[in-house]
Amino acid sequence: MNQSFGQLLKSVRREKGISQRDLADQVGVDFSYISKIENDRMPPPAADTILKIANILGMSEDILLANSKKISTDMSNAITSSQSAIKFMNEVRHMGLSDTEWDQLTQSLKKLR
Amino acid sequence: MNQSFGQLLKSVRREKGISQRDLADQVGVDFSYISKIENDRMPPPAADTILKIANILGMSEDILLANSKKISTDMSNAITSSQSAIKFMNEVRHMGLSDTEWDQLTQSLKKLR
């Protein structure tokens, strides 16, 4: 059910009919690197690179990022730039939330605005 | 009000009456490294090292971590290990929450349990 980052990347890239070389050129990396990532011979690239890939492939940044288990610079900043955010995250970490609870929090989020 | 990581470390260490060498030995780093950190000549150490320091000094891990603007491995895992958590964080990132809003979320958190 949870496909690897490489599997996801490979399938989306193929759907779009783009070669590894084309993608790599647009991203600004070597095409052999794309190959290794797609075959899970290397871990997902840096968060910034993941964002570029998502945009070039015309897919959701969030979905690709989520599959990579990486935290983007933006997200990292969103957390560490505010004392209140850090406090919140510490609480969360100590509590060990379930998926359901996370979803409830997302609901609370939407009620905030 | 917002003292640097180095200033905080130095003041707490002195309160406990521990020398840089003693602290460094217990942490497992060179004492000169502690000196540089305390004088802000080097950025805060790795998250794991920060946790060790906090424990040796008998202070809150969270406070020290928060001052360092770093994300601990535990916190990173708490976020990336769940799809729902990642979804929540993406929402948050796109919204750009204020401190007040973060505090409200912390309240929601407490109501969850």
Next chain:
DNA sequence: CAGAATGTTGAGTTGAATATCAACACCATT
């Protein structure tokens, strides 16, 4: 099948984070 396009693999590179080492300076006590 030929040639071009595309994909794979192993070894090596690079820069940033995270430190170490050696030398020296300061200060208090004996």
Next chain:
DNA sequence: AATGGTGTTGATATTCAACTCAACATTCTG
């Protein structure tokens, strides 16, 4: 003034993520 405990500094080392490069293999298309 020497010793011992402490702190500072500049140069250097180590580690790891994130790649590149060159060579080869496979697949597609005419």
